[in-house]
Amino acid sequence: MPCLEVKNLTHYFGGLCAVSDFNLALETGELVGIIGPNGAGKTTVFNLITGIYRPTKGLIRFNGKNLTGLRPAAITARGIARTFQNIRLFNNLSVLDNVRIAHYAGMKYTPLEGIFQIGRFSDEEERISERSLELLERFNISELAETEARNLPYGMQRRLEIVRALATKPRLLLLDEPAAGMNPSEILKLIDFVRIIRKEFSLTIILIEHQMRLVMGVCERITVLDFGATIAEGTPEEIQNNPKVLEAYLGEEAAV
Amino acid sequence: MNNKIKTQNARKRMISGASFFLSTFAGFLTCCLIQRFKLINPYILMVIMYVGINIILTASLNLINGYMGEFSVGHAGFMAVGAYVSSILTVRVFPVQHAQWFFPLALIAGGMGAGLVGMIVAIPSFKTRGDYLAIVTLAFNMIVKSAIENIDAVGGPRGFLGMSKLTTLPWIFVWTVLTLWIIRNFIYSNYGRGVLSIREDEVASELMGVHTRRVKVLTFVISSFFAGVAGGLFAHLLQFINPNSFNILKSTDILIMVYLGGIGSIVGSIIGATIFTVLLEILRPLEVWRMVIMPLVLVFLMLFRPKGIMGFRELRLFVPEQYRKAVARWRLKRKEYDAVS
Numbered sequence: 001m002p003c004l005e006v007k008n009l010t011h012y013f014g015g016l017c018a019v020s021d022f023n024l025a026l027e028t029g030e031l032v033g034i035i036g037p038n039g040a041g042k043t044t045v046f047n048l049i050t051g052i053y054r055p056t057k058g059l060i061r062f063n064g065k066n067l068t069g070l071r072p073a074a075i076t077a078r079g080i081a082r083t084f085q086n087i088r089l090f091n092n093l094s095v096l097d098n099v100r101i102a103h104y105a106g107m108k109y110t111p112l113e114g115i116f117q118i119g120r121f122s123d124e125e126e127r128i129s130e131r132s133l134e135l136l137e138r139f140n141i142s143e144l145a146e147t148e149a150r151n152l153p154y155g156m157q158r159r160l161e162i163v164r165a166l167a168t169k170p171r172l173l174l175l176d177e178p179a180a181g182m183n184p185s186e187i188l189k190l191i192d193f194v195r196i197i198r199k200e201f202s203l204t205i206i207l208i209e210h211q212m213r214l215v216m217g218v219c220e221r222i223t224v225l226d227f228g229a230t231i232a233e234g235t236p237e238e239i240q241n242n243p244k245v246l247e248a249y250l251g252e253e254a255a256v
Numbered sequence: 257m258n259n260k261i262k263t264q265n266a267r268k269r270m271i272s273g274a275s276f277f278l279s280t281f282a283g284f285l286t287c288c289l290i291q292r293f294k295l296i297n298p299y300i301l302m303v304i305m306y307v308g309i310n311i312i313l314t315a316s317l318n319l320i321n322g323y324m325g326e327f328s329v330g331h332a333g334f335m336a337v338g339a340y341v342s343s344i345l346t347v348r349v350f351p352v353q354h355a356q357w358f359f360p361l362a363l364i365a366g367g368m369g370a371g372l373v374g375m376i377v378a379i380p381s382f383k384t385r386g387d388y389l390a391i392v393t394l395a396f397n398m399i400v401k402s403a404i405e406n407i408d409a410v411g412g413p414r415g416f417l418g419m420s421k422l423t424t425l426p427w428i429f430v431w432t433v434l435t436l437w438i439i440r441n442f443i444y445s446n447y448g449r450g451v452l453s454i455r456e457d458e459v460a461s462e463l464m465g466v467h468t469r470r471v472k473v474l475t476f477v478i479s480s481f482f483a484g485v486a487g488g489l490f491a492h493l494l495q496f497i498n499p500n501s502f503n504i505l506k507s508t509d510i511l512i513m514v515y516l517g518g519i520g521s522i523v524g525s526i527i528g529a530t531i532f533t534v535l536l537e538i539l540r541p542l543e544v545w546r547m548v549i550m551p552l553v554l555v556f557l558m559l560f561r562p563k564g565i566m567g568f569r570e571l572r573l574f575v576p577e578q579y580r581k582a583v584a585r586w587r588l589k590r591k592e593y594d595a596v597s
Contacts, residue, residue, distance in 0.1 A: 050463060076465040090456035092568065093449075096583065101453045105465035107446040111474055114445030115438050121445070122269070122578065128446075129582040130589075145583050168465050 001064055003028040003204045004049075004172055009058035011041075011048055018044045020228045022058070024206075026172075031198060031205045033219035035212075035239075037248055040225040042208045043085055046174050050082050051075045062172065077105050081170035083161045085177045085208075091150035095141060095160060098149050099132040102167035132167065139163050155186055159193070166197065172204045173197075179211040191217045216240070224248065265578075265585065272577045280433055287426040301425065303537050305493055308428035309486050310529035312435045314513040315522060316482035319439060321511070322519030323448070324475055325455030327390040330397030331483050331510045334370040336502035337400065338484025339491035340410055342366030346492070347418045359422045363431070363488040370484025371477045378476035382469055397504055404499040415498025416491075423493035431489060435482050436574075440522055442478060444579045451475050455520075512554055518564030523571040528564065 002025045009022040019041040026032055034042050047053045049060055051072040060067045067075055090098050107128060113119040136142040141160060144152060152160060158178060165173060175194070179187050191214060198205055209215045215222060216236045224232040224239060226248040232239060239245055290296055296304070313331060320328045342362040350358035381392040405413045442448050450471040453461035462468045491497045509532070517528020535553075539546035561567070572580070 052459065052463075071467075072459075072462040073465050073467050076463055082463060084460070088457050088460040090453050090460065092456060093452055097449060097452070101449050101461070101466065102464045104446060104450055105467075109446065111442075111445075111447050114447055115441050115478075117441055117576075124446075125578060126265075126582075130586055133583065133586045142583075164464065 002026055002061075003030070003063060004206075005059075005061040006045075006049070007059040007061075009045070009048060009060065010056050011044055011053060011058075012056045017228050019048065019055075019225075022225075022228075022230060024223060026204055026206070028171075028204055029202065031194075031207065031218055031220050033207045033209060033215045033222040034225060035209060035215055035222060036225035036231075039227075040248075041228040042225055043176055044228075045225075046082055046176055046206075046208065049075075049174065050080060073105070076168050076170075079169065079171040080174065081165035081168045081172075082174035083158075083165050083176055083178060085180060087157050087161055089149040089157055089161055089164070092148060094146050095136065095149055095152065096129070096132055096145040098160060098164050099135060099167045100128055102164045103128045103132065106169070135163055135167055154181065158182070158190075162193070162197065166201060170201075170203065172206070173201075175205060175207045175209075177208055177210060179209060179214045182211075184213070187211055187214055190214065194218055269577065283433070284426055284429055287429040291425045302493075303533065305423065305425060305428045307530050307533045308432045309489050309493070310510075310513060310533050311432050311526055312482055312486040312489070313510045314517060314529040315435055315439050315525040316479045316486070317510050318514050318517075318519065318521070318525045319442075319451075319475055319479045321514055322521065322524075323443060323455065324451045324472065326472070327387065328393045328476075328479075329390050329511060330393030330395075330400075330504075330507050331479075332502040332504070332506035333393070333397035333400040334374055334480040334483035335487035335490065335506070336404065336497075336499070337370040337373050337480075338363075338366035338487030339497050339502070340366075340404065340416065340487075341369035341484070342488030343416055343419050343491045343497060344410065346420070346422065347416075352420075355420055356422055359427070359492070363485050366488035367481040367484040370487065371481035374477045374480025374483075375473060377480075378473045382472045382476075394504070397502075397507055401499045401503055404502075411498070413499060415496055417496045419492050419495045421492065421495055423489045428489060431485060435485070436522055436526075439478075439482075440574055440576070442475075443522075444576050447471055447474060512550070515564050516554065516557060518566030518569065520568045521564075521566040521570055522574045524564055524566035524569075527566060531565075 004024065004026040006022060006024040009019055010017070011019045022045055024032070034045065036042055044053070048055050049067070051067065051070055055068060062078055062080060065078070067078070090101065107124055109120040109124050113121045133142055133145060136145055139159060141156065141163065144156070149157065149160060162175070162178065178194070179190055182190060194205065195218065197203060207215065207219060219236060222234065222236055222239045223230060224245050231244045231248060232242045234242070290301070313335065317328065317331045320326050342365060345362040345365055346355055346358065350362065377392060377396050381389045404410060410416045443451065450461065450466040450468070453464065453466055454468055454471065458468060513528040513532045514525065516532055517526065518524025536546065536550070539549055542549065557564070
């Protein structure tokens with residue numbers, strides 16, 4: 001049974017077709033890339049999978065269960081986490097709080113226990129703080145736990161966003177242009193980072209990216225989108241030599 | 257090793273809890289003495305009690321406008337619900353000779369009434385996003401006012417009277433401390449972090465697993481509960497309420513106190529409510545002109561300190577021990593763990 005199964009996914013913004021008949025089947029543990037020119041509908045696919053938009057048509061199944069129509073929080077609870085193209089951290093909150101919030105659903109006390117600081121409140125808070133700090137320690141950010149997220153350097157913010165996503169205990173991780181704005185040496189580090197988390201957290205990963213170095217470096221399979229339609233699928237080598245892909249990226253003449 | 261730290265933490269928490277309880281008790285006793293022996297001139301006593309009520313109103317509105325980043329402009333409407341519910345209870349339902357014993361019950365009932373109404377307002381308002389809440393709460397404030405004006409059973413536009421003066425300084429003190437304590441605990445709990453994350457980025461918050469709509473409704477209910485309690489205290493201090501005491505201008509006053517003191521801050525709520533209330537009294541000789549000076553103060557504040565005096569900053573006193581030292585405690589624990597292994 002595939003981990004994630006997307007069938008005939010179609011989405012319209014008014015009259016504009018952002019994604020048409022998108023299909024994707026992911027086996028557990030796979031690392032698949034989605035590439036395509038700007039405005040091709042890549043991020044829309046992520047927004048549909050995570051429930052921010054409801055698809056006009058189509059089916060999304062995760063571990064055999066239908067996801068369409070669920071609230072984003074419910075989808076996160078099922079084990080899908082994501083990062084954003086433009087970093088969306090909780091800027092005015094501390095690094096630690098950013099990770100603690102990702103444990104929201106795992107906290108087992110009621111509002112009343114919280115308000116009066118009774119019952120499971122203390123133990124649960126302690127447990128979550130420790131778990132968050134251990135996660136930060138694992139990725140060398142624990143020194144900055146009390147810093148406000150907006151004061152982190154850019155690369156750190158990118159890393160924190162991934163760590164925060166990991167804190168929701170995902171089985172499928174969606175990375176939306178994680179290398180945006182990074183220089184070549186940072187990209188090499190990111191490639192290692194993605195490989196490490198994939199192994200350590202036994203994740204299935206979908207990666208949206210413009211940086212070919214990253215995509216060709218880590219992805220096993222690539223899907224290419226253009227104007228909402230899938231124009232090619234295959235291994236990195238196949239994609240690199242596919243004339244349709246070259247056309248989409250470089251224009252018709254260059255492809256000839 | 258682990259257990260040792262656990263008992264240490266428990267002891268620390270007990271000490272801070274005990275000191276909080278003792279200082280509160282001391283404050284309560286002082287208030288009782290002042291009330292009993294009339295140590296303060298009655299006018300000043302009245303102003304102090306107003307300050308207390310305004311702190312409750314400001315802190316509760318700050319929960320929505322400051323911590324959650326939504327914009328509610330009809331707080332006086334919830335105050336009205338609490339004021340009328342508790343007044344009706346003490347005047348018509350509870351036995352008059354034991355009124356003072358039933359007073360807290362009446363206040364809680366008033367708060368719950370306001371909380372229930374808050375829930376009815378919140379559920380549809382939070383289905384959509386953006387400025388919708390401001391319009392809904394504005395309308396709500398007006399609806400409450402005209403509804404009361406048209407119910408003859410509670411005096412209509414003439415107002416409602418017959419309450420005995422049950423609001424005393426000790427009660428004000430107890431409710432103010434209780435409100436601030438509960439709001440602080442809420443903010444520094446799991447749900448409070450949810451509230452803050454909604455302010456920071458609602459989409460990201462939802463995607464991190466926060467049930468944003470439930471958190472928003474819960475916050476709104478807590479906020480309106482305390483507005484209702486403040487309304488009850490207000491009604492039994494003035495011993496007379498009419499729909500006009502809860503018009504949109506009253507809501508604006510509360511908004512001013514929130515933005516004066518500082519959004520997203522408990523100390524800010526205290527400072528804002530105190531400065532505003534006291535300043536209005538000091539400026540009383542200027543009569544109508546004070547309505548010129550207050551807005552001017554606000555304009556300059558927005559120009560030079562747009563987040564208010566204490567915007568997003570908190571006194572250490574108001575941050576729970578457990579929250580503040582989480583990192584230090586974790587480091588200590590790791591160190592001891594490493595030493596063993």
